[in-house]
Amino acid sequence: MMNVAIIYKDSQALLEGHFKLSSGNHSQFYLQSAKVLENPKTAKLLAEALAEQIIASGIKIDAVCSPALGGIISGFALATALDVRFIFAERVEGIMTIRRGFEVQENEKYIICEDIITTGGSALEAAKEVEKSGGNVVAYAALANRGFCSRENSDLEATSSCKLPLDKPLFALEDFTFEMYEEKDCPLCKDGSTAYKPGSRGN
Numbered sequence: 001m002m003n004v005a006i007i008y009k010d011s012q013a014l015l016e017g018h019f020k021l022s023s024g025n026h027s028q029f030y031l032q033s034a035k036v037l038e039n040p041k042t043a044k045l046l047a048e049a050l051a052e053q054i055i056a057s058g059i060k061i062d063a064v065c066s067p068a069l070g071g072i073i074s075g076f077a078l079a080t081a082l083d084v085r086f087i088f089a090e091r092v093e094g095i096m097t098i099r100r101g102f103e104v105q106e107n108e109k110y111i112i113c114e115d116i117i118t119t120g121g122s123a124l125e126a127a128k129e130v131e132k133s134g135g136n137v138v139a140y141a142a143l144a145n146r147g148f149c150s151r152e153n154s155d156l157e158a159t160s161s162c163k164l165p166l167d168k169p170l171f172a173l174e175d176f177t178f179e180m181y182e183e184k185d186c187p188l189c190k191d192g193s194t195a196y197k198p199g200s201r202g203n
């Protein structure tokens with residue numbers, strides 16, 4: 001059994017400190033999937049483990065679509081492991097859009113792939129774009145699930161923050177359920193340190 005937490009730690013992708021997340025909440029931990037995926041062999045290994053779960057479920061997939069930018073590497077690696085097409089959706093002035101000549105065929109079966117599923121907002125927007133073009137979104141996938149949504153092969157229940165449809169399976173390799181705090185309740189702030197946004201200091 002693959003230990004995804006150890007792979008993240010070994011890749012310096014599981015950061016410990018005092019972080020301000022994109023939601024505005026504070027946390028002691030931050031997942032930087034790009035650091036895991038900078039090693040193509042690790043990306044391949046993770047994607048193959050994810051593909052194995054999807055194939056075992058019996059769900060047929062014709063293509064993978066990822067929301068840019070975060071999902072592109074894991075989505076491409078998953079499409080390689082499943083031996084299917086890969087496309088991505090990207091934001092144009094804030095609106096998730098499929099462009100670059102990618103064509104979604106009528107009734108083609110899609111899996112939407114992210115690096116990490118937090119509430120699944122971007123994944124859902126990409127799914128809506130695929131469906132708008134006639135595609136059929138049959139499942140979601142991510143390397144790891146941040147604990148708001150419920151994935152296959154885990155007892156963790158979805159919270160009200162999860163935006164993914166409950167009738168479609170989510171495949172992921174691990175649940176990472178770190179505590180998050182509103183700024184006013186953050187114990188790290190109370191200890192006197194300052195939260196920073198990963199990426200905002202040149203890293």
Ligand code: ZN
Pocket residue numbers: 018026027183186187188189190194195
């Ligand atoms: Zn804080």
